[in-house]
Amino acid sequence: MKKLINDPARVVDESVEGFGLAHADLVTVRTDPLYVVRAGAPIQGKVGLVSGGGSGHEPLHAGYVGLGMLDAAVPGAMFTSPTPDSIAPATLAVDGGRGVLHIVKNYTGDVLNFETAAELADAEGVEVRTVLVNDDVAVEDSLYTAGRRGVAGTLAVEKIAGAAAERGDDLAGVAAVAERVAANVRSMGVALSACTVPHAGTPSFDLTEDEIEIGIGIHGEPGRRRVPMAPADEITEQLTTPVMDDLGLGGGEQVLLLVNGMGGTPASELYVVYRRARQLLEARGVTVARSLVGNYVTSLEMQGASVTVLRLDAETTSLWDAPVRTAALRW
Amino acid sequence: MKKLINDPARVVDESVEGFGLAHADLVTVRTDPLYVVRAGAPIQGKVGLVSGGGSGHEPLHAGYVGLGMLDAAVPGAMFTSPTPDSIAPATLAVDGGRGVLHIVKNYTGDVLNFETAAELADAEGVEVRTVLVNDDVAVEDSLYTAGRRGVAGTLAVEKIAGAAAERGDDLAGVAAVAERVAANVRSMGVALSACTVPHAGTPSFDLTEDEIEIGIGIHGEPGRRRVPMAPADEITEQLTTPVMDDLGLGGGEQVLLLVNGMGGTPASELYVVYRRARQLLEARGVTVARSLVGNYVTSLEMQGASVTVLRLDAETTSLWDAPVRTAALRW
Incomplete structure (x- = not known):
């Protein structure tokens, strides 16, 4: 294996640190737990959008944090779901008073961990809705999930729901647009x-x-x-x-x-x-x-x-x- | 060899055709000879910028054709310089009456072919200046060139010279900015x-x-x-x-x-x-x-x-x- 890394155990941390330095005008990297938020988050009066998943799919998701798209991205270890104790703080960090939409690729670990995080956020008084992306027509079930997998269609959901949030739609409205994209x-x-x-x-x-x-x-x-x-x-x-x-x-x-x-x-x-x-x-x-x-x-x-x-x-x-x-x- | 191509002899043509279809809002693809021009070219009253080189380095150069950067890109075969009979028509096609700057990576074939093309354009009454990019500090001479090779620094020359042309600098001014970037x-x-x-x-x-x-x-x-x-x-x-x-x-x-x-x-x-x-x-x-x-x-x-x-x-x-x-x- 030849890779431009220092240590498999540190590659996500170091990579996200580099990402934050390169794009300091767009994002802020928070550590312990690790997540990436849009510069200036939370944006008051705007629905927050959070996505995340295993690392290794870059630029998904951190590359899509910024105006008109995501408010936070939560990177897990390589090909491994992020945990609720990262997702929940990211959710709270981007709540601008109008609730937060979780955009979740349909993998069993992601679904469970985002669900738990949504409950944690709810306990803190932040309303969370979830849209599931399962655009891959190839197989019905697979190694990592029951039902169809979420793949590149996720980008379209994040972009279009992000634009709806940016123009001021409420949580139900943003979720409805996201669902419509996911369905199509x-x-x-x-x-x-x-x-x-x-x-x-x-x-x-x-x-x-x-x-x-x-x-x-x-x-x-x-x-x-x-x-x-x-x-x-x-x-x-x-x-x-x-x-x-x-x-x-x-x-x-x-x-x-x-x-x-x-x-x-x-x-x-x-x-x-x-x-x-x-x-x-x-x-x-x-x-x-x-x-x-x-x-x-x-x-x-x-x-x-x-x-x-x-x-x-x-x-x-x-x-x-x-x-x-x-x-x-x-x- | 596993590649998403149909035929090695057609990969450049088919790829550039796809590029033109995907980005019709930004560029137009001309064939016989093959080159890519900015939509709406020539831009009257603006210095034209032309670059090109062997294919296989994408998005260089066609990916940098558009407002604030190149007016034309001339793709050669894979890793092979484009010929003067492609470069010259591209040069004429983007002349808006204030001359054209050639941005050339320092490879022997590219240098010779752009030089010949500049003479052909000159014979048609279009003034051409050339800036050579040779930013690679690794080796002095190599397989493809005498002197240092032009590599990723080319992007900076194209971006910054492109912005100078866009704001209305004359050919001498755009060439001077390009030279300053190439020198630094x-x-x-x-x-x-x-x-x-x-x-x-x-x-x-x-x-x-x-x-x-x-x-x-x-x-x-x-x-x-x-x-x-x-x-x-x-x-x-x-x-x-x-x-x-x-x-x-x-x-x-x-x-x-x-x-x-x-x-x-x-x-x-x-x-x-x-x-x-x-x-x-x-x-x-x-x-x-x-x-x-x-x-x-x-x-x-x-x-x-x-x-x-x-x-x-x-x-x-x-x-x-x-x-x-x-x-x-x-x-």
Whole structure:
């Protein structure tokens, strides 16, 4: 294992410390327990947004803390849920008097720990609502969860709910928008290689030189099937068609298309995937109204990509377009 | 070789096509010859900025086309200079009547081809100036060039010169700012793994399981030395100290610190490197006034990172802060 780290036990702390130093204009890092809050938090009169999860998926979630998106991100150890005693203080820290929305990827540990944290916050008088993201169409249950996994669609929920909070919606309103995005977003990914969790020291699974895993999870957990390596257009079709079918997309609809790199894939390859995914959507009469291509929800250095499609309506489009100022997404 | 491509001979065309579709609000892709121009180009009354080089370093250069940065990017084949018959039309296409600046990384092929293109444009009545970027302190000469190589410092030249052009400076003024940035920026990189150029099909060099290459070039060309794998802090010191020394940085100075990923390195590791590089600068009494951490000038899926330091003055700081709206850099 060759990694630019000092010690597997300190990589998250040191990385988040570096993140805080690099982006001091946007965020503040709190330690004991470790979490990242938007500079100036809490924002009085605004619903607070908190997300979090195992580290190793950067820029998710700390990279999305800032104006128009999250108020706090709670990083766990690598591929390990953060604990309630980190999530609860982060929740209290961003309550501006109008309650807090938890955005939770559907993994058993995350769900339980955010639930406990919500109870702790509630006991302190802070109202918490939770939206679950489970956009991965690949498998129904997997190593880390019952039900579908939450993957790159999480970014869309955080961005659009963040914009709703920023414009002043109340907690019920922000939660409703977040639910609507979660209900209309689907993803599926492919791995060309595994990744190595620092404290494990060896790759999380094995793929032969000409094998790929279709439907991979963001922790390297198994997908739908292993198939021989194929041209990018063919692989992209195997990701995009199930996503479109599951969404029940029809002609005349408008979507956001996100082609997400898993961490170790060159940008040039992501645009080759984007090109084909877009062709497939357009062939169905769907208009790609918004696009995003890059490393947004990763699995350390894994090679591969995922295709995420979000069905847009007028309101979610305008919330997507609203200003955002975070380390990893800004316009 | 497992890559998300269809055909090594078509990867650049298909990738740039996808890029153009994803970012149609910012750029237009022209074909035969292939280049990318800012939407609405040429901008009348503005000095045009053109850069380019071998593909495989994305988002460099097409990702930096847009308001406040480049007017055109000319992609060559993978790791291969673009030819004058692409560079010259791109130059003419972005001339708004005040001449064009070529920003050229110091590789023999790029230098010759941009020179020929400048002569062709001159014959058409377009004045061209050229700034050479040679920020890599690792080696004096290498496989691809005489003199120092141009690496991640190129981004700083493009951003700051782009802002000068956007505010209306004339060609001599934009060239002078670009020269000043190029004279005050230094970089050095490390590779933990090689990358594979699609049409070659095998890794560009070999590193054993516990070896790294200090001073790597962005094409995988040899650096200063191969050393055993070491903790990130130690590696970062081996990159940052030569950069600071070569710049002659002293106490009280202000810098931009860019920690750049080579394409296959997790963001978490880049922030670990950033943390140590910043400590080293501060220990010398240098203030890190601006920061950037991410995959900005890559080598396909290579694992590794580079440290770039730019000495700032009041004007270059304010030009760095000026609005930019491109696919890969925006604020």
